[in-house]
Amino acid sequence: ELKVEQNPLFLSMQEGKNYTIYCNYSTTSDRLYWYRQDPGKSLESLFVLLSNGAVKQEGRLMASLDTKARLSTLHITAAVHDLSATYFCADWPPSFGAGTTVTVRA
Amino acid sequence: NAGVTQTPKFRVLKTGQSMTLLCAQDMNHEYMYWYRQDPGMGLRLIHYSVGEGTTAKGEVPDGYNVSRLKKQNFLLGLESAAPSQTSVYFCASSRLRDRGGNSPLHFGNGTRLTVT
Numbered sequence: 001e002l003k004v005e006q007n008p009l010f011l012s013m014q015e016g017k018n019y020t021i022y023c024n025y026s027t028t029s030d031r032l033y034w035y036r037q038d039p040g041k042s043l044e045s046l047f048v049l050l051s052n053g054a055v056k057q058e059g060r061l062m063a064s065l066d067t068k069a070r071l072s073t074l075h076i077t078a079a080v081h082d083l084s085a086t087y088f089c090a091d092w093p094p095s096f097g098a099g100t101t102v103t104v105r106a
Numbered sequence: 107n108a109g110v111t112q113t114p115k116f117r118v119l120k121t122g123q124s125m126t127l128l129c130a131q132d133m134n135h136e137y138m139y140w141y142r143q144d145p146g147m148g149l150r151l152i153h154y155s156v157g158e159g160t161t162a163k164g165e166v167p168d169g170y171n172v173s174r175l176k177k178q179n180f181l182l183g184l185e186s187a188a189p190s191q192t193s194v195y196f197c198a199s200s201r202l203r204d205r206g207g208n209s210p211l212h213f214g215n216g217t218r219l220t221v222t
Binding site: 009035041042043044048088090092093094095096097098099 | 146
């Protein structure tokens with residue numbers, strides 16, 4: 001039973017367009033984390049969402065959390081090539097989704 | 107400040123051999139974790155520890171043992187390696203959940219293990 005589900009699992013983005021990654025979780029966690037992993041590398045923390053309605057933004061990435069719907073979204077604005085990576089969401093205690101592999105093409 | 111350090115980086119084992127993966131963190135974190143990452147399956151928690159001398163099972167603990175004799179170190183052991191244990195292993199650490207609120211995981215660079 002997957003406690004954290006991400007979709008889509010693969011996302012081919014066109015430069016300059018907007019996209020959203022969805023993260024559904026089945027636990028009662030009140031916080032949600034987003035991580036980024038570049039190919040062959042480790043994971044680095046992007047966002048920590050600590051409460052219902054929390055919104056965090058950095059650069060072209062914006063994450064939000066709806067604890068009632070058990071849903072978090074990662075929105076990418078005007079995609080650029082250096083956003084190509086795999087993005088993971090995780091709840092608490094840390095259970096990870098399968099990841100969304102993002103490829104940005106010209 | 108090294109963060110989380112894993113050794114070794116690469117290892118090839120034959121079926122039935124044993125080995126220990128070492129994870130060391132210098133951030134004084136209470137929690138430590140071992141994950142394995144396989145293509146298309148994200149990260150799966152093997153074992154974790156909430157403090158020195160304590161360990162607990164995660165999602166996929168079979169075939170692995172762990173020890174946390176010192177706060178800064180978390181060891182993952184494979185007693186009799188099997189090809190199904192071929193994977194990339196990540197160690198991570200974090201602060202106690204209730205201190206500072208943040209507590210994201212800090213990851214090591216991973217150990218790529220192949221069992222033939």
